[in-house]
Amino acid sequence: MQIHGQAKANSGLLTKGEVVSGSVFFRYTAHMNHPDLAGFPVVVEQDIAWGEMDPYQHVNNVAYFRYFENARILWLDRIGWMKLRDEEGLGPIIASTSARYRRPLSYPDRIAIGVRALAVQQDRVTIEYRIVSGKLNALAADGEAVVVSYDYRAGQKCPIPESVRQAIEELERTAHGGG
Numbered sequence: 001m002q003i004h005g006q007a008k009a010n011s012g013l014l015t016k017g018e019v020v021s022g023s024v025f026f027r028y029t030a031h032m033n034h035p036d037l038a039g040f041p042v043v044v045e046q047d048i049a050w051g052e053m054d055p056y057q058h059v060n061n062v063a064y065f066r067y068f069e070n071a072r073i074l075w076l077d078r079i080g081w082m083k084l085r086d087e088e089g090l091g092p093i094i095a096s097t098s099a100r101y102r103r104p105l106s107y108p109d110r111i112a113i114g115v116r117a118l119a120v121q122q123d124r125v126t127i128e129y130r131i132v133s134g135k136l137n138a139l140a141a142d143g144e145a146v147v148v149s150y151d152y153r154a155g156q157k158c159p160i161p162e163s164v165r166q167a168i169e170e171l172e173r174t175a176h177g178g179g
Helices: 061-078 081-088 162-175
Strands: 002-006 016-020 023-027 042-047 090-101 110-120 124-133 138-151
Touching: 042 061, 061 081, 061 090, 061 110, 061 124, 061 138, 061 162, 081 090, 081 162, 110 162
Parallel strands: none
Antiparallel strands: 002 016, 016 023, 023 042, 042 110, 090 138, 110 124, 124 138
16 A cells, blocks of 8 residues: 555545555544545545446446445554454454445446444454445445454354554544544
8 A cells, every 4th residue: 555645625624645455545633624534544435437327327236335344444453454354364254235226327436435433342343334425415325244253264253353453443433523
């Protein structure tokens, strides 16, 4: 991941740029301008690709899960869970995911995707997503996922590592003005 300085997004929602896997994402690091993303500690922004639309001229429902994934991976990086998976074999695995489509997205558009923890249990965390359309200036979709802590070496679920639990708490506290 490479930070390439300040970049101004077309929608004006976000300002800090990052390059992830060849695509440009923007993560906001101050207070969100859009009220539907207030309190979300990780927000990424990306363009909708023409190829994500279906014959009905709106973004295919499967693409929304890819948008959720893009935000989730950055969130997992921020809390150190991806690094822990690589180093110790203790990482996240998705148990379930869902989406609620509120407004159809279409090309061209720039969207902001927020992710935050809703509930942390012994071996899992429920996360919430929101997608805001820059073109519509409105909430386009929201969703949830249950992310289970998994020991990839043993092939079974395990308690969330304490370092990850603490990182989640700190990230969420910071997003709510507590840190």
